[in-house]
Amino acid sequence: MSHPVSLSRRTAIAAFAALAATGARAQGTQRVFRVTAIPDESPTELARKAAPLMKYLEQRLGAKVEYTPVTDYAAAVEALANQQVDLAWFGGFTFVQAQQRSGGKVVPLVQREEDEKFRSVFVTTNDAIRSLADLKGRTLSFGSQSSTSGHLMPRSFLLAAGVDPDRDLKRVAYSGAHDATVAAVASGKVDAGALNISVWEKLVADKKVDPAKVRVFHTTPPYYDYNWTVHAELPAPQRERLQKAFLDLNKETAEGREILELQRATRFVPTRPENYRAIEAAARNAGLLK
Template identity: 35%
Template sequence: MRLVKNAISAALIALSLAAPAHAQTANTLYVSAIPDDDETRLTERFGKVAAYLSEKLGVPVEYIPVKSYAASVTAFRNDQIQLAWFGGLSGVQARLAVPGSRAIAQGAEDATFVTYFIANTATGLTEADSFPTGIDGMRFTFGAQTSTSGRLMPEFHIREATGKAPEDVFSDVGFSGDHGQTLRLVASGAYQLGALNYTVYDQAVADGAPEIESAKVIWKTPAYPDYNWTIRGDVDARFGEGFADRVQAALLDMSDPDLLASFPRTGFIPADNALYAPIEATARQLDLIE
């Protein structure tokens, strides 16, 4: 879609705002993540991941924040980062952009990820086992334009259930940029409906966030594969034979309860590119990738 392609082009500008002030060094492993949450939380989480990997791998590891999902893919393609925590779709895009790159790990929960559809309580909508009805003409917001859980899968289900594009179902379709903002927009009534990563909503419930009082879950999608650690295919040439496998082993061995809880995940399990073939097929069907 044109919006997605424009967003990817614009990412070069966004990325420059997040690039490190110092020059990159060849012996440093640079890691990043899609900006699916508050920037402060992401910096804290992945700064700890970088420190953990540096100790396990014996090389400097640095976290590089980016400003958008598209910027994370651009940074990976341009070799500004070599390892990234991607969503299902952004991981597919990154691996297509850098041949030989591979998914090496996913959260234990990521094999069966779901999206929550939420509604402002003023709509009168309540939770059901089937796709919600009575939503025509309401205001709806996705998350980021290339988010798997915040856009790709919810749009797939909207089209499958209604036979229409989102723009033909809702009176207004927005893109909040991240899952936390989706929750806030629906809770405030700026949008009546939204779709977001279930872990963000569940964490808001656990934290007692005020937004959950006026934004309630009305439907949960069927499960699909989502987040993943993806590494460039040329890291062995740079860091030594078997380096990618060592990174994978380090991620699978991550056991710090506080670090895992910050994702939140109970642990990481092996992953490979084939797991995300359904995500790629769905993205092609929706014209989100060529």
């Protein structure tokens, strides 16, 4: 049986971010606006995606903006809940965890248009696996235990299909990230894997996976997923400037096109906590949220 993920861990880098922010205030220097993201892909890919967005936000906010990586999903939740960062990229489930961890003091600002109808895919190299039911008695890799599209929703849809991962599968593994899940399937470490559809499509487009070898055998129904979230104590004027900065991004400008393509977004749209109630319900039903 899966256990709820502990959110009490602090990473050294998050602690460093807090100390650095405190030091800057004590010295009377300009406060740095700090941003983090759940590590759902490799650190190099996350840093590549973040760089032009951080530069753009600096221009729009008129403040120094720094991207602070964290080692796991729980650390991203802790960093925002404790105001060690000002803005965090969350999946739907990590947003729900942050909302719980902070006592309801986090606010989702925007999501990609794609996140209104997000999906997960199940992939395999095994010709005998054609449906979710075919996974019984086999090995499966999810991503991180706190991942919405790499664990929570795939688990939820498996349960709905009458497949209990903890009872009906030979072994369940957690790769930690979507691209790592595909690598585990491709190398034969597991029979199948579940991951975020946009990462899958990007891996195929970049020829980092051979779809003739690793194939999708099930695509889930849509659900709400990722968002950019701030702490409720971020001053309203700054929150409004930040939201407008995301909403103003469009593919008509070179800068906007680069950022949106890296974020795998058509555009950003406003979001609200109510969008993630189904995620919270799925987490409780799967025993992943206390």
